[in-house]
Amino acid sequence: xxxxxxxPKYLVTQMGNDKSIKCEQNLGHDTMYWYKQDSxxxxxxxxxxxxxELIINETVPNRFSPKSPDKAHLNLHINxxxxxxxxxxxxxxxxxxxxxxxxEQFFGPxxxxxxx
Amino acid sequence: LAKTTQPISMDSYEGQEVNITxxxxxxxxxxxxxxxxxxxSQGPRFIIQGYKxxxxxxxxxxxxxxxRKSSTLSLPRVSLSDTAVYYCLVGSYNTNAGKSTxxxxxxxxxKP
Numbered sequence: 162x163x164x165x166x167x168x169p170k171y172l173v174t175q176m177g178n179d180k181s182i183k184c185e186q187n188l189g190h191d192t193m194y195w196y197k198q199d200s201x202x203x204x205x206x207x208x209x210x211x212x213x214e215l216i217i218n219e220t221v222p223n224r225f226s227p228k229s230p231d232k233a234h235l236n237l238h239i240n241x242x243x244x245x246x247x248x249x250x251x252x253x254x255x256x257x258x259x260x261x262x263x264x265e266q267f268f269g270p271x272x273x274x275x276x277x
Numbered sequence: 278l279a280k281t282t283q284p285i286s287m288d289s290y291e292g293q294e295v296n297i298t299x300x301x302x303x304x305x306x307x308x309x310x311x312x313x314x315x316x317x318s319q320g321p322r323f324i325i326q327g328y329k330x331x332x333x334x335x336x337x338x339x340x341x342x343x344x345r346k347s348s349t350l351s352l353p354r355v356s357l358s359d360t361a362v363y364y365c366l367v368g369s370y371n372t373n374a375g376k377s378t379x380x381x382x383x384x385x386x387x388k389p
Contacts, residue, residue, distance in 0.1 A: 204379040268320025
């Protein structure tokens with residue numbers, strides 16, 4: 162059983178397109194996250210939801226919009242894709258809502274987004 | 278949020294003990310120190326967490342000096358499969374916002 166799953170695994174698209182990445186966790190966790198990892202391996206948090214409520218919203222262009230239909234799912238929609246959006250996007254979950262300390266995070270396999 | 282500094286890369290040989298140090302000079306009283314491991318094409322995976330002194334689990338040990346301004350992840354007798362990026366994360370239960378969560382990571386390469 163996959164704990165945190167993401168679809169698609171790879172996403173290649175043209176500049177200006179709109180795309181979505183889906184994430185699901187079957188761990189029963191209350192909190193889910195989206196991270197962006199660039200080509201230099203820097204891992205940055207983008208958003209976090211706790212019980213469907215947005216609790217972390219880092220400085221991310223408003224072209225990125227997370228949606229959490231229930232606490233097991235957190236999707237990421239990206240409008241008007243740009244070249245700089247090319248990266249690997251990771252979904253993660255944790256039982257608590259404290260990603261900066263204390264709560265072990267479980268990561269998905271990542272979605273490699275390439276914008277041409 | 279405490280900024281962390283790690284070496285960019287380290288090399289080791291199979292069977293050796295590897296120590297990776299993370300500096301966090303402005304760590305707060307409530308902050309915990311957590312380490313994650315990331316293999317190529319995979320998401321990070323939790324290794325170990327501690328607050329002070331020494332913590333040990335089946336995978337690694339974490340040494341934290343009394344001033345807590347640094348921490349050292351110790352991997353005993355590494356194998357080729359320990360080649361990965363290791364991230365140091367510092368934060369507290371009260372931290373709910375910040376500029377970033379993970380440090381820049383240390384790429385460990387284990388050679389035969």
